[in-house]
Amino acid sequence: MKLDAASMVLELKAAVSTARKEILINLRYPLWVVFWAIMPIFWLAPFVFQGHALVGGRFSESFRELAGSSDYVTFTIIGSSLYAYVMSALWGTGLSLRREQWGGTLETILIAPCSRFSILFGKALSDSVLTSFYAAVQFTLASLLFGARIRVENLFFAVSAVLLMILALYGIGLILSGLILMYREPGALLNFVDTLIYTVCPVNYPLRTLMLFFGGVGYYVAMVSIVFPLTPALEAVRAFLLPSFNPYLNVAIALSYLAAVTLVFLTLGMLLFSVVEKKVRRRGAVEAY
Amino acid sequence: MKPTEGGGALGLFDEARVVGVVLKKELVLYLRYPVWVLFDALMPLLWVLSLVIYGRALVGSPYSENLARLANTGDYVSFTIVGMIVSSFAYSTLWGMSYALRGEQWSGTLESTFLAPCSRFSILLGKAFSSMLTTSLWVFLQISLVSLVFGLNVKFLNLPFAMLFFLVALPSFIGIGFSLAGVVLDFKEHSAFVNFLSSLLGLLLPISYPLSVLPPVLRYFSYLLPPTYAIEGMRSLLIMDSGLNEVMGLAVPLIFFDVFWLSAGIMIFAREERRVLKKGTLGYY
Numbered sequence: 001m002k003l004d005a006a007s008m009v010l011e012l013k014a015a016v017s018t019a020r021k022e023i024l025i026n027l028r029y030p031l032w033v034v035f036w037a038i039m040p041i042f043w044l045a046p047f048v049f050q051g052h053a054l055v056g057g058r059f060s061e062s063f064r065e066l067a068g069s070s071d072y073v074t075f076t077i078i079g080s081s082l083y084a085y086v087m088s089a090l091w092g093t094g095l096s097l098r099r100e101q102w103g104g105t106l107e108t109i110l111i112a113p114c115s116r117f118s119i120l121f122g123k124a125l126s127d128s129v130l131t132s133f134y135a136a137v138q139f140t141l142a143s144l145l146f147g148a149r150i151r152v153e154n155l156f157f158a159v160s161a162v163l164l165m166i167l168a169l170y171g172i173g174l175i176l177s178g179l180i181l182m183y184r185e186p187g188a189l190l191n192f193v194d195t196l197i198y199t200v201c202p203v204n205y206p207l208r209t210l211m212l213f214f215g216g217v218g219y220y221v222a223m224v225s226i227v228f229p230l231t232p233a234l235e236a237v238r239a240f241l242l243p244s245f246n247p248y249l250n251v252a253i254a255l256s257y258l259a260a261v262t263l264v265f266l267t268l269g270m271l272l273f274s275v276v277e278k279k280v281r282r283r284g285a286v287e288a289y
Numbered sequence: 290m291k292p293t294e295g296g297g298a299l300g301l302f303d304e305a306r307v308v309g310v311v312l313k314k315e316l317v318l319y320l321r322y323p324v325w326v327l328f329d330a331l332m333p334l335l336w337v338l339s340l341v342i343y344g345r346a347l348v349g350s351p352y353s354e355n356l357a358r359l360a361n362t363g364d365y366v367s368f369t370i371v372g373m374i375v376s377s378f379a380y381s382t383l384w385g386m387s388y389a390l391r392g393e394q395w396s397g398t399l400e401s402t403f404l405a406p407c408s409r410f411s412i413l414l415g416k417a418f419s420s421m422l423t424t425s426l427w428v429f430l431q432i433s434l435v436s437l438v439f440g441l442n443v444k445f446l447n448l449p450f451a452m453l454f455f456l457v458a459l460p461s462f463i464g465i466g467f468s469l470a471g472v473v474l475d476f477k478e479h480s481a482f483v484n485f486l487s488s489l490l491g492l493l494l495p496i497s498y499p500l501s502v503l504p505p506v507l508r509y510f511s512y513l514l515p516p517t518y519a520i521e522g523m524r525s526l527l528i529m530d531s532g533l534n535e536v537m538g539l540a541v542p543l544i545f546f547d548v549f550w551l552s553a554g555i556m557i558f559a560r561e562e563r564r565v566l567k568k569g570t571l572g573y574y
Contacts, residue, residue: 032481035481039488043491045492046492046496049498049502053360054355054356054365062345063347065349072346191332196335199342204339206346210342
């Protein structure tokens with residue numbers, strides 16, 4: 001990949017064209033678009049109802065001790081909206097090349113006279129655009145149904161933190177794309193990573209709950225959690241949006257850490273993908289199903 | 290068993306053998322993907338774990354006063370785990386039966402399977418039982434692990450009654466599975482449909498909360514689902530130490546659902562099968 005301005009513009013055009021193609025394909029399946037926009041509410045609602053069953057209202061004293069804010073409803077709405085980006089990185093970007101393999105178009109794409117990364121970033125970009133739409137619909141619907149209380153004046157800062165997280169997730173998407181290109185059958189791997197992230201990251205419960213629940217081991221579980229960009233992003237976004245939220249990670253630390261993992265995951269993803277692609281091509285297994 | 294169109298006339302014993310053979314074939318296929326086996330065995334534990342950790346964050350201890358007021362037990366860990374166990378059988382029927390014939394379609398073996406001189410329902414039952422057998426095995430493993438880790442407070446003496454109660458619920462699950470298998474046979478693409486149904490069940494079934502916290506409209510829909518009664522009944526027997534006579538009120542609607550869903554399932558499947566055969570799209574992908 002050349003680094004002069006003209007080549008960069010061309011690569012950017014390739015990425016945007018890929019993104020446009022992917023969005024067009026997605027819009028051809030309106031049922032799926034509706035599904036992804038609405039279904040997350042069905043996954044969030046049981047947590048709200050469970051909260052009502054256990055504490056009898058929308059505020060929990062125990063939550064206040066663990067997170068500073070007792071409003072677990074807004075807490076979980078923010079968590080599930082951001083979690084949509086993780087699902088998109090795993091099931092969208094991670095599976096993107098496998099889908100080309102299913103469609104029999106992977107070889108054609110890989111001989112296009114542009115960088116593989118432009119294609120992959122284009123796919124990731126389309127996922128980000130669609131997921132942002134889904135997350136916005138989900139947040140609005142959830143706020144209407146369950147009543148989210150956020151500090152709207154900090155929305156700009158929260159969106160900036162989300163953008164940083166999206167970049168880090170591009171890196172994870174690249175790593176998964178490489179692994180899936182190599183090992184083919186992605187279902188179990190993606191399901192495992194998805195469930196692990198959902199369990200250890202503070203999507204529905206504050207990070208300090210891990211210490212309360214697991215005792216001494218909880219600290220190490222929290223450290224595993226922090227490896228995933230979702231955790232620092234959630235800490236920062238909640239600190240911006242959720243009134244009286246007391247983050248486990250200080251906002252400045254969370255954002256610096258997020259910037260660092262973004263760099264690490266992107267570099268690691270690009271390196272791993274390059275190595276895997278060379279290996280797969282040498283084995284002649286690009287199109288092997 | 291009366292053979293369906295295209296099937297031969299086998300006796301009940303032979304049809305039972307077909308069920309056994311299909312069950313064995315499905316188990317052999319299942320065990321050929323050890324990563325998936327490991328996933329099925331362990332992942333539900335993580336799903337339960339996230340619900341239990343969330344509960345701990347909300348109440349700070351393993352006991353909820355509010356739940357005790359609403360459901361006669363404040364032990365939300367056992368409450369949630371029993372809910373998850375029963376619902377996992379409902380999900381396994383939903384996914385197992387809807388995927389059953391779609392899987393044959395993917396492998397290109399659906400037409401040969403339909404040419405076998407036996408009832409389609411024997412084939413479907415074999416697939417349903419294999420999926421339930423593996424689910425039972427993993428549920429047993431999960432209960433053992435959860436009992437060790439969280440100290441599950443279940444009245445194990447009531448386990449035979451609970452299993453008996455579950456057997457009452459089983460035909461309705463199978464009937465729903467027959468209907469889904471028929472719908473998927475005609476409409477082919479099952480994942481969006483089944484994903485939607487799974488998400489809906491996750492909301493409507495009283496897995497981690499009692500029905501009383503649901504808004505009235507949703508509660509009425511929940512009463513239309515057989516797994517709701519199965520969860521409530523099993524919970525009464527296993528957590529609240531109720532006797533069989535106390536869950537009779539839940540068994541009666543289940544028996545009604547058994548009759549309704551088995552008849553509806555057989556009718557829907559037979560109708561969809563006829564449609565597909567007439568359109569000539571049985572092997573279509």
